[in-house]
């Protein structure tokens with residue numbers, strides 16, 4: 271990407287037109303191309319920096335391999351099961367969703383499904399319109415006073431609970447992550463799954479599809495439900511064993527089931543189709559004007575912000591940076607990346623552990639972005655494609671142990687980041703601070719105090735502290751037309767080991783480094799780049 275090129279965004283699923291408008295307003299070039307085959311998407315995706323999707327586009331390994339410019343994927347909605355997140359992380363692509371934009375709408379759909387089941391509205395409607403006037407065939411049930419079993423009490427589950435309480439239902443919730451305090455606040459009874467299954471007159475599911483929730487309503491669990499239970503699933507297909515549900519409907523143990531989502535979508539056929547007391551919708555949970563405007567606006571704002579300013583909101587594979595945190599954290603992240611890069615460039619041997627210590631003011635900040643920035647700088651010597659997103663993933667993949675340590679007390683500096691690496695040869699560290707809370711400065715290098723701005727092309731020399739050295743190095747660089755920008759010296763003690771960090775206006779060629787290495791007293795000479 272050239273510096274003047276605007277970020278390019280592809281909207282590949284049907285989305286409210288506000289998304290394209292916002293992208294354009296935020297300075298992105300945007301194309302809306304929906305309904306393509308995977309092969310067409312693979313052929314096209316290499317041109318784009320951002321991809322905005324709903325649930326139809328499948329972002330597979332093959333798509334990500336072809337997405338050579340892609341930096342961010344935004345899901346206008348909640349579920350991201352159509353994105354290979356681990357592979358996106360490995361490729362350094364941020365994945366975002368819009369976790370709240372369609373929650374009310376989906377909760378309302380679940381309640382609508384519950385009423386549709388309680389009063390058999392779809393079938394009564396169909397028969398009435400056929401002219402049958404089936405007044406006696408549709409005896410319903412009230413929901414008032416009944417128990418609603420809520421599986422999953424997150425954003426949508428908690429809205430469903432509040433609506434159900436308003437309908438004078440009792441709500442029993444099963445969610446291993448629901449605290450007793452939150453259950454009290456929501457006005458629900460926290461229960462284990464078996465208790466919920468035994469008590470509920472209606473069951474509604476609101477969990478993601480995970481290894482733990484897959485088939486949570488299995489044949490065995492369906493058998494534990496109360497006879498006459500009615501079941502609603504507006505979360506994800508795969509939470510219910512569909513064949514077992516059909517059998518339970520056929521036997522009358524389950525009095526009704528309403529699915530918005532199916533194990534395989536689009537569900538063009540299903541053993542459940544045509545089953546008595548079964549109703550369904552084609553994944554319409556989020557389909558209201560309000561929700562689609564919300565998620566379209568949010569996804570465009572989030573992606574546009576990331577592509578134009580680097581701000582991160584609602585990312586699933588990288589720590590979020592709120593608008594309040596971002597200005598404070600940015601200089602720390604720049605410092606952290608420079609320190610990681612310095613250690614990476616100066617440590618040619620295998621590193622078993624990297625520790626990131628923060629001291630003073632730095633301890634008050636969100637450590638995750640600081641750690642990711644150190645790792646990103648550190649791994650850059652090993653990987654050209656490392657970035658803030660894939661750095662923690664790469665570190666793990668390479669067996670690098672990462673430690674975070676906070677020390678509230680301050681030493682010489684009001685704020686400090688120290689990066690230590692452990693190799694077979696032992697442990698050594700570099701440390702830096704922020705001048706005026708904004709300018710990253712190195713203050714210590716492998717135990718020697720040296721102040722330097724780590725920037726552009728630099729030269730690092732370890733030598734014996736002796737008269738005449740500075741003149742000799744100055745002459746060598748001058749003879750090779752290398753202009754020195756800054757000159758930073760430090761030493762362990764007079765006449766002991768000394769380090770010199772020079773910023774130079776042009777890269778130092780190999781032969782100059784070799785010549786520097788041969789100067790009297792020089793132990794090591796190395797070019798650095800930041």
Ligand SMILES: NC(=O)c1ccc[n+]([C@@H]2O[C@H](COP(=O)([O-])OP(=O)(O)OC[C@H]3O[C@@H](n4cnc5c(N)ncnc54)[C@H](O)[C@@H]3O)[C@@H](O)[C@H]2O)c1
Nearest residue numbers: 349422423424425426445447476477478482504505555556
């Ligand atoms: N039908 C649609 O169009 C539609 C629209 C929006 C969301 N959804 C889906 O609805 C589901 C819920 O969305 P949300 O925004 O409420 O998500 P959320 O993350 O806010 O809530 C999910 C809840 O499930 C709980 N949970 C996780 N594992 C569990 C387990 N093993 N047993 C019980 N509970 C468990 C979590 O603790 C959390 O409270 C998601 O699957 C989402 O994709 C569907």
Ligand SMILES: O=C(O)CC[C@@H](O)C(=O)O
Nearest residue numbers: 324325347348349372556
């Ligand atoms: O985009 C949709 O229509 C479905 C969205 C829904 O499944 C979600 O998880 O947000």
